[in-house]
Amino acid sequence: MDKPAGRPCRNLNDEFRCGIHEVLPQRGFKGCVVFDCFGAGQRITQETFGGRDWRSAPDLAGDMFALLPIVRQLHELMWFLTEALRLDEARRLHPKLRAALDETDALAAGNPAELRGFDVDAYRARVNPLLRRASEMARSRVAGRRADHSGAHLIGRRLRGADLRGASFRGALLIGADLSGADLRRADFTGADLRGADLRGANLEGALFLTASQLRSAVTGADHP
Structure with a gap:
């Protein structure tokens, strides 16, 4: 199925759920099966826009769709940081990891204007070395x-x-x-x-x-x- 970016999927039902979720692979929607927004969509709707949605307020659609890739990346980083905090081998890094997690969560809680102007790629480049270090510490135990x-x-x-x-x-x-x-x-x-x-x-x-x-x-x- 082809559609322009920012256009709702025709399989989206009235409750903002996928109407063919149980048969996505059989219908050829393999990309949908593996997509994970890490809770960014829910946060944008419930927190960033205070429970409003683009169907009842169509003027919000552009902003909501534009912010999803940004908040999704921040939420993905939060998932990685949370996983790193579970690594006993990286215990020495835990204070820095917790600080990075709190900072990332605070950034994801920004208002639409703040999120639109945020350079998420530059931020990821700043956090990634910390995650790499945690990975190296965990993998160093392997002989x-x-x-x-x-x-x-x-x-x-x-x-x-x-x-x-x-x-x-x-x-x-x-x-x-x-x-x-x-x-x-x-x-x-x-x-x-x-x-x-x-x-x-x-x-x-x-x-x-x-x-x-x-x-x-x-x-x-x-x-x-």
């Missing part, structure tokens, strides 16, 4: 060589059964990669593209920054017997 595949193009790569403990896949393209049976304990998946990657039988215990939407985009034993 031996830790592969660095940050930003790597691993589309369709055969890595079946590989020992990838503590590896970094930050921003890596793993589309269609075969990671079945691989040991991925304490591997960092920040921003990795796992669409169609085969994770059946892989050991993901303690994997870092692996989101639910990344798992939904991959091939797993749960949905591919």
